[in-house]
Amino acid sequence: MNTAELAAVRPRLEEFAVEMFAPLSRSDQRDKGLTYLRGLLLDGRRKSMQPMAERLGVDHQGLQQFVSSSTWAVEPVRARLARRAIEVVAPDAWVVDDTGFPKDGAASPGVARQYCGTLGKVANCQIGVSISAVTDAASCPLDWRLFLPERWDDDSAATPEQAAAIRARRARAGVPDSVRHREKWRLALDMLDELAGWQLAPPGGGRRRRLRG
Numbered sequence: 640m641n642t643a644e645l646a647a648v649r650p651r652l653e654e655f656a657v658e659m660f661a662p663l664s665r666s667d668q669r670d671k672g673l674t675y676l677r678g679l680l681l682d683g684r685r686k687s688m689q690p691m692a693e694r695l696g697v698d699h700q701g702l703q704q705f706v707s708s709s710t711w712a713v714e715p716v717r718a719r720l721a722r723r724a725i726e727v728v729a730p731d732a733w734v735v736d737d738t739g740f741p742k743d744g745a746a747s748p749g750v751a752r753q754y755c756g757t758l759g760k761v762a763n764c765q766i767g768v769s770i771s772a773v774t775d776a777a778s779c780p781l782d783w784r785l786f787l788p789e790r791w792d793d794d795s796a797a798t799p800e801q802a803a804a805i806r807a808r809r810a811r812a813g814v815p816d817s818v819r820h821r822e823k824w825r826l827a828l829d830m831l832d833e834l835a836g837w838q839l840a841p842p843g844g845g846r847r848r849r850l851r852g
Contacts, residue, residue: 662715671705718837724779730772739764748812782830792820
């Protein structure tokens, strides 16, 4: 979407942002949320903070703070997104899936050599587990989790030295101490419990897809 196309839909986008970010108590956070949405929609291959900020003509540090360190609860926003997705998609089923995100380095949270469905082979990647509302013509994720391999969990270390190295790696990547390795199927059950807590009843006759790992 170019700047002219974005300007044409701006009233609708602002209405959507008001609805989605209503749980945020501070007006500056709600404003940053709208700016972030505009950045995601604008043309450009890279969707990290600095390239998006350059396209928008704003300070990238403000966007970075909103996403990574600003204190606001994501769960109410995600619940609103899920309700809107179900309203629009009218799903025939919910699908549990895992998606690989190829990575070059070793610093991103949860990155490891593991099977990457995106590439169809074992590769250096992150894995996201999701539950999506789907029809034959559309799909939209309702909830998602980052899979954390055992090598990222110091509780699984064989020696104190390995545990210390893992803790240091987790700290550098900003992984909270409460986030531990959980099998993908357990992550899926966690998400189903969360969706049930948002009072989103799954459609009947949902299709199933087996997770790897």
